[in-house]
Amino acid sequence: MPKGYFGQYVTIGIFGLVGLALVVVTLQLARLVRPNVPSPEKYTTYESGIDPIGQGWVHTNVRYYIYALLFVIFDVEAIFLFPWAIVFERLGTQAFIEMIIFIGILALALLYAIRKKVLEWL
Amino acid sequence: MEMDIPRIELAGIAPEIALTVAALVILVVHAVLGNRFSTWYLPYLATLGLVVAGALAVIVWDVNDLQLSGMIALDNFATFVKVSLAVFGLLTVWLGRDYLTRDRLEESEFYALVLFAVAGMMLMAAAADLIVMFLALETFSIALYVLVAFKRRSTEAQESAMKYFLLGAFSSAFFLFGIALAYGAVGTTNLYSTGPEADSLFRFASAGPSTDLDLLVLAMGLIIVGLGFKIAAVPFHAWTPDAYQGAPSPVTGFMAAGSKIAGFAALIRVLDAILFPLRWDWRPLVIGIAVLTMIVGSVLAVVQEDVKRMLAYSSIAHAGFVLVGVVAANDRGVSGSLFYLATYGLTVVGSFAVVSILAGPGEHRTRLTDYRGAFYQRPLLAGALTLFLLALAGVPVTSGFVAKLVVFGAAIESGYWWLVVIGVLASAIAAFFYLRVLVVMYMQEPIEGVEPAPSGGWLANGVVAITAATTIVFGLAWGPLIDAAEHARFFVAGG
Numbered sequence: 170m171p172k173g174y175f176g177q178y179v180t181i182g183i184f185g186l187v188g189l190a191l192v193v194v195t196l197q198l199a200r201l202v203r204p205n206v207p208s209p210e211k212y213t214t215y216e217s218g219i220d221p222i223g224q225g226w227v228h229t230n231v232r233y234y235i236y237a238l239l240f241v242i243f244d245v246e247a248i249f250l251f252p253w254a255i256v257f258e259r260l261g262t263q264a265f266i267e268m269i270i271f272i273g274i275l276a277l278a279l280l281y282a283i284r285k286k287v288l289e290w291l
Numbered sequence: 292m293e294m295d296i297p298r299i300e301l302a303g304i305a306p307e308i309a310l311t312v313a314a315l316v317i318l319v320v321h322a323v324l325g326n327r328f329s330t331w332y333l334p335y336l337a338t339l340g341l342v343v344a345g346a347l348a349v350i351v352w353d354v355n356d357l358q359l360s361g362m363i364a365l366d367n368f369a370t371f372v373k374v375s376l377a378v379f380g381l382l383t384v385w386l387g388r389d390y391l392t393r394d395r396l397e398e399s400e401f402y403a404l405v406l407f408a409v410a411g412m413m414l415m416a417a418a419a420d421l422i423v424m425f426l427a428l429e430t431f432s433i434a435l436y437v438l439v440a441f442k443r444r445s446t447e448a449q450e451s452a453m454k455y456f457l458l459g460a461f462s463s464a465f466f467l468f469g470i471a472l473a474y475g476a477v478g479t480t481n482l483y484s485t486g487p488e489a490d491s492l493f494r495f496a497s498a499g500p501s502t503d504l505d506l507l508v509l510a511m512g513l514i515i516v517g518l519g520f521k522i523a524a525v526p527f528h529a530w531t532p533d534a535y536q537g538a539p540s541p542v543t544g545f546m547a548a549g550s551k552i553a554g555f556a557a558l559i560r561v562l563d564a565i566l567f568p569l570r571w572d573w574r575p576l577v578i579g580i581a582v583l584t585m586i587v588g589s590v591l592a593v594v595q596e597d598v599k600r601m602l603a604y605s606s607i608a609h610a611g612f613v614l615v616g617v618v619a620a621n622d623r624g625v626s627g628s629l630f631y632l633a634t635y636g637l638t639v640v641g642s643f644a645v646v647s648i649l650a651g652p653g654e655h656r657t658r659l660t661d662y663r664g665a666f667y668q669r670p671l672l673a674g675a676l677t678l679f680l681l682a683l684a685g686v687p688v689t690s691g692f693v694a695k696l697v698v699f700g701a702a703i704e705s706g707y708w709w710l711v712v713i714g715v716l717a718s719a720i721a722a723f724f725y726l727r728v729l730v731v732m733y734m735q736e737p738i739e740g741v742e743p744a745p746s747g748g749w750l751a752n753g754v755v756a757i758t759a760a761t762t763i764v765f766g767l768a769w770g771p772l773i774d775a776a777e778h779a780r781f782f783v784a785g786g
Contacts, residue, residue: 274315277315277318277319280319280322280323281318281319281322284322284323284325285322
């Protein structure tokens, strides 16, 4: 093992080179041993074996984005709630009030989303 | 396992809480009531929130304390910035009311976002920990990204918001990397020590020549880059003209005033208070940025044909002038910079108020040619714009002159007279394009057959009147404000 401050980076460099070599060697080796039979089908986009339909450039409904956003809100809520619940007994009233405020703000966000008709699909 | 439960000192962030509550109330009340009862109450709620926040900030004047486990600094420096921000917020809300009703845009979200942005900016000024500073930076930046795109049907606004967002996210990454390196160097992200044992950036920086500072200097550079984006300093200014042009004019004024004072508050606290012992390391960097910013901002403004773009480059140049005060790194430099930012903020909000009114519905009249003969159609508005432009140019009897005088005076006190010479030369170049607008307004006839310059509602006119009054008052009787800025001291441990 190389020693010293920059020595440690030499290890990373060797690791990177080995990784690069692995990819290059396997791909070149495959090119040497495989038969070469080009056909038009092989140049189409792969869509699970079915012939591709339409363009790759399509609009995604913006509503999915809002759903994802709402999902993140509740995701974060869960992340905070679980550790809080585990140590709840030792934390006392103050932590309880804090969590009520936190959930209250999230509830306001949900109320806002409902009133803005986010949860209705078209 | 014993847990160390931090003491929750919510009083330390009372102004921010007041603003957040007001913003939530605005959002929810409007969402529940809908547009049935019109929206007249929304600006009142926003005004109430901002006034309460400002009052809560003022009552801790002369308190010298760290709150929330050393995360928040309650000092006069933060208070001065917070009160300025509350005033900018108020003017933006009032101007926004006029603008939104004219252009038929959604109101409640606008006020809520402005309040969230002000809350983030206030937190930025009071942050005593780099992580809190980053949190505050993101809070107000995200609110501003949305505000820039507020005319969401306009492709121009979308473009400018996208540019602002991408470069803003980029700068946040720089800032965060700087924080990570600072943590690597010091072992904490705290700016001030909370106890005799506790480590902090300040203690580390002032420990003397025995400490290895390389990593901290690198961190400092990255933090300067990250904040340089927010204050629109060259070479981190590329987003400024586009974002300023595409955003609604009230938002542009708010960005120029609020974003700048918040970014500078963080920069001044980090450089002039915490890393003061390392000033010989950061000064060359900041001097370089200041010189570039003053010259590039002034020179590029000369060729602009759009008034909003011109004011954007002028705001870049002004960031350079404030940086001169930061470089000085003495008491007068800090108070001078604060005075500069407060008066510049009022003036720039006023100029964008006039631009907003004269631009008319949909903001189509922002080109310089649209201002031809504006004086003969709207003498009062044109007169106010004249005053603002003279203040931006730094003509005596306006607040801009006093501001430049204090900042340059502080630089001379520190021995940077050549930096002042560059600053004065840049001001002279800058005066050219301010005068160009005046020539267009007073000496050219309006084009035949073009609709005359529109007039504003009473709220927008009121904002223009208030900012014009402050521009003159602080130009003649600068004493009280300078006094307040001189008392705006940083937190001192054990003081």
